[in-house]
Amino acid sequence: MATVDLEFAEQLEHFGVDTASECFNCGTCAAICPLIYEHFPRKIIRYAQLGAKDVILREADELWRCLHCGLCTYTCPREANPGELILGLRRYVIANWRGTAHVQT
Amino acid sequence: MYKPKDIIELIADNVKKTGNPFGAPSKVINGWWKNIPLPREGDGLLFTGLMYQSVPFIEKTTTYLERYEDTALVNYVKYGRFVPKFLVGWGFALLASSEEKNKFNGMLHSIVEVLKKSKVDFYYRPELDNYSGILLYDLGDVDGFIKHARSVVSKLKEKGVKKLITVDPHTTYALKILYPKYTGETFEVKTYFELVNLNGSNGTKQVTLHDPCIYGRYLEMSDVPKKVLENLGIECVAVRNSGPFTNCCGGPAESVSPKLSRELVDRRIEELQSTGAPVVAMCPICMANLTKGGVEVEDLSTLINHCS
Numbered sequence: 574m575a576t577v578d579l580e581f582a583e584q585l586e587h588f589g590v591d592t593a594s595e596c597f598n599c600g601t602c603a604a605i606c607p608l609i610y611e612h613f614p615r616k617i618i619r620y621a622q623l624g625a626k627d628v629i630l631r632e633a634d635e636l637w638r639c640l641h642c643g644l645c646t647y648t649c650p651r652e653a654n655p656g657e658l659i660l661g662l663r664r665y666v667i668a669n670w671r672g673t674a675h676v677q678t
Numbered sequence: 679m680y681k682p683k684d685i686i687e688l689i690a691d692n693v694k695k696t697g698n699p700f701g702a703p704s705k706v707i708n709g710w711w712k713n714i715p716l717p718r719e720g721d722g723l724l725f726t727g728l729m730y731q732s733v734p735f736i737e738k739t740t741t742y743l744e745r746y747e748d749t750a751l752v753n754y755v756k757y758g759r760f761v762p763k764f765l766v767g768w769g770f771a772l773l774a775s776s777e778e779k780n781k782f783n784g785m786l787h788s789i790v791e792v793l794k795k796s797k798v799d800f801y802y803r804p805e806l807d808n809y810s811g812i813l814l815y816d817l818g819d820v821d822g823f824i825k826h827a828r829s830v831v832s833k834l835k836e837k838g839v840k841k842l843i844t845v846d847p848h849t850t851y852a853l854k855i856l857y858p859k860y861t862g863e864t865f866e867v868k869t870y871f872e873l874v875n876l877n878g879s880n881g882t883k884q885v886t887l888h889d890p891c892i893y894g895r896y897l898e899m900s901d902v903p904k905k906v907l908e909n910l911g912i913e914c915v916a917v918r919n920s921g922p923f924t925n926c927c928g929g930p931a932e933s934v935s936p937k938l939s940r941e942l943v944d945r946r947i948e949e950l951q952s953t954g955a956p957v958v959a960m961c962p963i964c965m966a967n968l969t970k971g972g973v974e975v976e977d978l979s980t981l982i983n984h985c986s
Contacts, residue, residue: 589820607926607942637682637934640942641816642891642926663818670683673821 581624588668590661593621595653602645602655608638614645614655621662633666679935682817689813690822697826698728698809700735707731710783711804714790720801722841722868723834724793727849728809730786730962734778736932737966782962788979789845789870795986796875800843806833810852816930824860827852831863841866843873845979847892847961854897869893871903871960871978876986879911885981886953887914888946888968890961894924903960903978910985915953925949929963943971 578584582593596618603615617635620628639659646656692701700707708731716724793800811826834842842865844850854867885907889900900921904914919925928942947968950957959965960978968975 607928607945608938634679634682637685637817638679638931638938640891640926640928640930642930643895644891644923644926647895647922660816660818664820667686667818 575625575628578624578626581626582622585621585658585661585665588661588664590654590658592652592654593618593658595651596622596649596655596658597651598622599650601648601650605644605648607640607642607644611635611638614639614659617662618653618655618658621658629662630666630669636663636666679937682934685934686817686819689817690819693809693811693814693822693826697829698732699813700732702735704728704809705804707735708804708807709779710786711802714787716790716802718801718803721799722801722843722866722873723806723839724790724800724802724845724870725842725849725853726786726807726845727812727852728807729846729849730782731779732809733782733962733966734774736963737778737970738774785962785965785977785979786845788977788983791983792874792876792979792986793843793870795983796873798843798873803837806837806839808833810849812848812852812856815852815856820860823856827857827861831857831861834865835863839865842868844869846963847890847897848963851892851896869899869902871906871982872899874906874982876906876982877909878986883912883985884915884955885912885958885976886917886950886955887920887978888917888927888950888957888959888964888975889920889924890959890964891924891926893960894920895922898922900924906982910982912981912985915955917953918949927961927964927967929961929967932967939967940971943967947971947973 585593598615598619600615603612606613613635617629617632636659641656641660643656646654649655689699692699695701696703698704698707708728710731808830810830811823814823814826842853844853844867850867850869853865858864887903887907894900907914925946926942927946928939931939931942951973957968957973957975958978958981959968959975965975965977
């Protein structure tokens with residue numbers, strides 16, 4: 574079972590992400606992403622919206638499969654900036670690994 | 679797949695120590711300018727960001743990484759600062775063959791030729807030409823990136839540099855978009871092909887131009903190199919997925935998962951080869967990955983140089 578933190582989307586602002594709640598999970602990002610069979614990045618963005626921090630940290634390595642190619646950000650109908658969201662989650666995870674509170678944005 | 683944590687800390691540590699991701703002195707990597715006449719004074723500073731020069735080293739390193747992916751040796755990367763000497767520092771510096779080094783240095787020589795032919799007022803100083811830190815940013819180590827970027831900026835500011843001429847998409851993006859945002863310093867950044875002003879008709883020729891993600895999407899400037907080639911009588915055959923919808927070459931995945939990288943490049947090569955015209959790249963990472971995928975690729979700079 575995973576605990577959720579409803580404030581997480583706000584916490585992500587410290588990591589340069591202020592669009593997490595814009596996403597309405599349409600899946601355009603997952604359809605255009607070169608990692609087609611991974612259901613990426615839709616799933617992990619949903620975790621971020623729910624504030625499922627434990628799951629994000631447990632599955633953190635998946636974040637580094639992203640190529641930062643920008644196709645998802647370019648095509649997102651909500652301008653939720655999925656590519657930048659992934660980058661922000663990487664920052665969040667690294668801060669956790671390093672035990673630093675937050676990074677400069 | 680390699681543990682991102684191990685790769686990131688290894689790279690962050692290298693950048694901290696040597697200013698580049700490899701842990702070898704930048705002087706060892708950046709020797710392309712020796713033996714060619716280059717002005718030390720001028721209007722715009724040629725800023726390579728050490729990307730072209732690094733590719734022969736990256737290629738060798740990733741060959742090893744590919745060999746050991748999914749084996750127990752993956753777990754030893756975290757000891758990289760001590761154990762696999764062939765991946766870091768001087769051991770790494772000895773990896774690249776001089777043939778490969780000459781190939782990529784030659785592309786920088788072509789860029790110089792093309793700028794000269796276009797009568798661009800530029801100069802070069804190796805001590806001011808530093809790695810941009812872009813890999814740290816892409817991997818999510820924004821603290822490390824900012825720290826490094828500030829040191830690069832301070833060297834440029836100290837010499838009063840205002841105009842930069844870049845040669846690859848990653849360094850261009852870092853200096854044009856990220857540096858102003860994260861260091862507060864803005865330079866006038868132009869990519870070399872934006873300054874090319876050449877005409878000719880060295881026979882009509884068709885090429886397949888692979889747009890890198892950064893030029894195609896992030897900076898939306900795919901039309902610029904196309905126009906340069908058009909002025910030289912070279913036609914860019916339409917590629918499935920190009921411009922802002924271009925497909926990634928897979929290069930950025932090479933340090934974390936060479937296997938994934940290989941899969942993506944195979945997909946892209948299929949798209950590029952379906953045109954039947956020779957493939958041209960304008961990013962050293964794309965160039966390396968497409969070449970690794972088994973296709974013959976020419977760099978935009980050499981093509982322009984040969985046809986002008």
